[in-house]
Amino acid sequence: MTQKIRLLYFSRATRDMTLSDMKDILTAARTNNTELGICGMLCYSNRYFLQALEGDRKEVCELYLHIADDPRHDELEMISFEYIDKPIFTDWKMGYASSSPLFDKLLAHMELTEFLPEKIKPRHALALLHNLSAHQDEI
Numbered sequence: 001m002t003q004k005i006r007l008l009y010f011s012r013a014t015r016d017m018t019l020s021d022m023k024d025i026l027t028a029a030r031t032n033n034t035e036l037g038i039c040g041m042l043c044y045s046n047r048y049f050l051q052a053l054e055g056d057r058k059e060v061c062e063l064y065l066h067i068a069d070d071p072r073h074d075e076l077e078m079i080s081f082e083y084i085d086k087p088i089f090t091d092w093k094m095g096y097a098s099s100s101p102l103f104d105k106l107l108a109h110m111e112l113t114e115f116l117p118e119k120i121k122p123r124h125a126l127a128l129l130h131n132l133s134a135h136q137d138e139i
């Protein structure tokens with residue numbers, strides 16, 4: 001039986017991302033992830049990305065290495081890698097959220113005034129993505 005995993009990482013964008021940049025990333029992600037049986041959630045704010053990838057272990061690990069090669073970001077840091085019974089982002093091949101009043105509110109709960117993923121505990125990072133997944137940006 002294939003083992004399912006959830007991998008979380010954050011990274012720093014190498015330049016400010018425009019809406020068009022995010023559309024390019026999400027279009028490629030949604031096409032590829034559908035084929036790979038991977039789902040997840042991506043958020044972008046303050047030039048940081050935070051992403052959750054869920055799916056079969058081999059596919060997720062390979063995709064992570066592929067994404068890590070992308071010159072649009074660097075300083076990748078994996079913050080969590082866990083075996084899961086069931087994915088939680090199944091409705092999204094790659095959901096997306098960026099800065100919003102809700103985002104600010106969720107950050108304030110973690111006593112942050114700006115998005116600094118290295119200051120967020122892994123379980124809080126997952127909760128943040130899960131909360132944002134219910135209030136996504138339509139792109």
Ligand code: FAD
Pocket residue numbers: 011024025028029030032033042049051063066067068069070071072073094
């Ligand atoms: P190609 O488009 O041929 O890409 C070839 C190479 O060029 C790749 O290394 C790619 O990273 C790079 N590249 C592509 N477009 C640009 C550009 N506009 N500027 C600079 N370099 C570029 N892909 C997924 O499949 N699933 C995901 O969940 C996913 N999440 C991502 C999250 C983040 C934060 C980022 C930055 C990228 C993500 N991507 C994701 C995109 C991924 O890195 C690849 O660009 C995409 O998978 C297409 O790769 P390719 O080799 O098939 O195609």
